Amino acid sequence: MQYTFSEKVSHLQASAIREILKFTSVPGVISFAAGNPAPEAFPVETIREISAEILEKDPIALLQYGITEGYLPLRDLMKKRMELQGNFKPDTEELIITSGAQQVMELACKSLCNAGDTLICEAPSFIGSLNAFKSYNVNLVGVPLDEEGMNPELLEEALKANPNTKLIYLIPNFQNPTGKTTSFARRKVLYALAQKYNTIILEDNPYGDLRFAGENVPSIKSLDTDNRVIYAGSFSKILSPGIRVGYGIAPKEIMAKMVVCKQVSDVHTSNYGQMLAYAFMQKVDFDAHLANLRAIYQQKAERMLSGIENYFSDKIAYTRPEGGLFLWCTLPEGSDMTGFCQKAVQEYKIAVVPGNAFMVSESDITYSFRLNYSTPTDDAIDKGIAILGQLTKNMFD
Amino acid sequence: MQYTFSEKVSHLQASAIREILKFTSVPGVISFAAGNPAPEAFPVETIREISAEILEKDPIALLQYGITEGYLPLRDLMKKRMELQGNFKPDTEELIITSGAQQVMELACKSLCNAGDTLICEAPSFIGSLNAFKSYNVNLVGVPLDEEGMNPELLEEALKANPNTKLIYLIPNFQNPTGKTTSFARRKVLYALAQKYNTIILEDNPYGDLRFAGENVPSIKSLDTDNRVIYAGSFSKILSPGIRVGYGIAPKEIMAKMVVCKQVSDVHTSNYGQMLAYAFMQKVDFDAHLANLRAIYQQKAERMLSGIENYFSDKIAYTRPEGGLFLWCTLPEGSDMTGFCQKAVQEYKIAVVPGNAFMVSESDITYSFRLNYSTPTDDAIDKGIAILGQLTKNMFD
Numbered sequence: 001m002q003y004t005f006s007e008k009v010s011h012l013q014a015s016a017i018r019e020i021l022k023f024t025s026v027p028g029v030i031s032f033a034a035g036n037p038a039p040e041a042f043p044v045e046t047i048r049e050i051s052a053e054i055l056e057k058d059p060i061a062l063l064q065y066g067i068t069e070g071y072l073p074l075r076d077l078m079k080k081r082m083e084l085q086g087n088f089k090p091d092t093e094e095l096i097i098t099s100g101a102q103q104v105m106e107l108a109c110k111s112l113c114n115a116g117d118t119l120i121c122e123a124p125s126f127i128g129s130l131n132a133f134k135s136y137n138v139n140l141v142g143v144p145l146d147e148e149g150m151n152p153e154l155l156e157e158a159l160k161a162n163p164n165t166k167l168i169y170l171i172p173n174f175q176n177p178t179g180k181t182t183s184f185a186r187r188k189v190l191y192a193l194a195q196k197y198n199t200i201i202l203e204d205n206p207y208g209d210l211r212f213a214g215e216n217v218p219s220i221k222s223l224d225t226d227n228r229v230i231y232a233g234s235f236s237k238i239l240s241p242g243i244r245v246g247y248g249i250a251p252k253e254i255m256a257k258m259v260v261c262k263q264v265s266d267v268h269t270s271n272y273g274q275m276l277a278y279a280f281m282q283k284v285d286f287d288a289h290l291a292n293l294r295a296i297y298q299q300k301a302e303r304m305l306s307g308i309e310n311y312f313s314d315k316i317a318y319t320r321p322e323g324g325l326f327l328w329c330t331l332p333e334g335s336d337m338t339g340f341c342q343k344a345v346q347e348y349k350i351a352v353v354p355g356n357a358f359m360v361s362e363s364d365i366t367y368s369f370r371l372n373y374s375t376p377t378d379d380a381i382d383k384g385i386a387i388l389g390q391l392t393k394n395m396f397d
Numbered sequence: 398m399q400y401t402f403s404e405k406v407s408h409l410q411a412s413a414i415r416e417i418l419k420f421t422s423v424p425g426v427i428s429f430a431a432g433n434p435a436p437e438a439f440p441v442e443t444i445r446e447i448s449a450e451i452l453e454k455d456p457i458a459l460l461q462y463g464i465t466e467g468y469l470p471l472r473d474l475m476k477k478r479m480e481l482q483g484n485f486k487p488d489t490e491e492l493i494i495t496s497g498a499q500q501v502m503e504l505a506c507k508s509l510c511n512a513g514d515t516l517i518c519e520a521p522s523f524i525g526s527l528n529a530f531k532s533y534n535v536n537l538v539g540v541p542l543d544e545e546g547m548n549p550e551l552l553e554e555a556l557k558a559n560p561n562t563k564l565i566y567l568i569p570n571f572q573n574p575t576g577k578t579t580s581f582a583r584r585k586v587l588y589a590l591a592q593k594y595n596t597i598i599l600e601d602n603p604y605g606d607l608r609f610a611g612e613n614v615p616s617i618k619s620l621d622t623d624n625r626v627i628y629a630g631s632f633s634k635i636l637s638p639g640i641r642v643g644y645g646i647a648p649k650e651i652m653a654k655m656v657v658c659k660q661v662s663d664v665h666t667s668n669y670g671q672m673l674a675y676a677f678m679q680k681v682d683f684d685a686h687l688a689n690l691r692a693i694y695q696q697k698a699e700r701m702l703s704g705i706e707n708y709f710s711d712k713i714a715y716t717r718p719e720g721g722l723f724l725w726c727t728l729p730e731g732s733d734m735t736g737f738c739q740k741a742v743q744e745y746k747i748a749v750v751p752g753n754a755f756m757v758s759e760s761d762i763t764y765s766f767r768l769n770y771s772t773p774t775d776d777a778i779d780k781g782i783a784i785l786g787q788l789t790k791n792m793f794d
Contacts, residue, residue, distance in 0.1 A: 001595065001625050004563075006511050006533075009654045012661075036462055044456045051452055052445075059441045063637035065433055099496055099641075099663035106662045110532070114403050132661035135507070136403075166401075198398065228398050240460035242668035244496075257406045264409075264529035265503045266496035270667035271639035 070097025149182025174324025243273030311389025467494025546579030571721025708786025
């Protein structure tokens, strides 16, 4: 038969990154295109011990149905973590455990946005979230970042032009894809604009625990005097993405709707991941674990940055992230960025993600591309950056 | 601030069953209201061994990101199972692993239905799926069942009255809540009606492996000569619901859209559950495991049925399921069914689910209530059915 799809999905495509990742399985290709944690960052031995303990002590809790809001001991622990990490104190009914942080974006958008409502995001921004928003047919408006985060003048213009703005989506720490961090002053300005135009901020913080340079900046949620910030966090980058455990904090009326949306989608998050995350934080010195992860990523970031300094053409600009997994390189204005990325993977066997993959529309102009330093080995970083540097010199010097 | 919710969720309520389940935690209440597998049905020792093996042999595959479509060895194995259990042979690209079977309903509805499109379901039907459909603002139309399944004359009337029908949702085996099984002849008639009115059938089969009486009936998907059936299955009732692993099979163009919708929601299903389900089916004699489960549920069903025969008023009709977890009792026409259920839990301390919870609208008239025999202990079944029987005699004899 012939199928007619819903308006929600008829325009949706599989992520462009997935297409690029196909090249990365070609033998001999060095990939800076992924966003995976470093394999050496997984505390395998401890996870093995804890898993055995859970299955010994409380197998029925793991195997039986759980509640949609999540495993209560983990929710209680996350409330305490939010005080430490996010500088705010949620109530239990404001906090949900999700099947990865991406689910927070999907639930928030489904709960708050009708088709045609405006959702403002950073341009560029995380492609997974952008696709989640697009799947509800919102009017997605991208606002460029400057060195301090989303540009406030351009945000205000967008808010004026789109009085039906329901959400402003921000990744304030070590943003994906740019690696940029929104300054505290800028966070206050952005929050004030959300107040002035009476809209809601969706603050996505998957990398916040991975700061390896600079000073901690309080979350936007910590400024939230009138309950207009939804906050998302994740265990994907600090424990394991394969267990699919994230969390969301929202004003309780919004959270009540998000809980119902989660209930009709996957009923509850897999108990194994929730119980593992809880027991892991209880059992190990979690701060020491995070310090170890930060050291791994700092070393990899510095290795990549020093390679760029040594081998890249001086015409290439790049960000210096204070944490997270990514940095962002920009070719001279007017360059054929997608041509560069294609040449990199096809001729030089180095995979990077072309920046337009992160724009609201892939036809939006950008001269940038994303590099990931968490997944490749040290040798792959050294070798791959030298090769990519040669391409930049061949093309731009 | 004041919040404005999307049209999708503004009418949504938390499941009525959840409210009833609150009573079941009151001390002394015997609950026939749940839908959980029997705790003794969990193969805890084997799961313990297999989990240790997975974490020993392949920890990185468990902890790292997986692909949206699911763990390939499990997908390959499920293709073979579908031949055995469902009598059809899907291609790999037609099969996805989901975070529980409920996600198949949500992904199918999101992919195929616009707000206002009609979705026809059995009346009564599974409340979780009905809420998933309602969360996309479809026009939900319930068609009553007779002894052989959904009534075909009434289905045809509904199809004529609603030319925008995108999906017909059916639970052909041991339906939740009625315990009824759709006959093979009826499956053919329902499929022919889907052909005549050019619509798609969504076949939900979470209980199919739990047949303890009668003969296996081929799936509707096995009749699907022109690619108009989406099929959903689950490990919740045959291994564990807490691991959140289900699966969906759909024509490949539809599956491509469902995969994108899953990607933007939870990226992929938790690897632990997928790897456990795969290894479990590989390691144990799965047919012997299923035979053991069937024996457990048959014993419990027969125990409950003989209690009903012995203690209930003759005025109460009830179904005799050939499998699954539920049976369906019907009070005399005109009875105050919700009053009966309230009295049962508040005065007699027996929790059952009032039948209107499973109707398209809770204000739709039904004189029935649902009993679950999988979760309570044998003693609870004996004691609870005797008490509930006394209430039926007090009210109706």
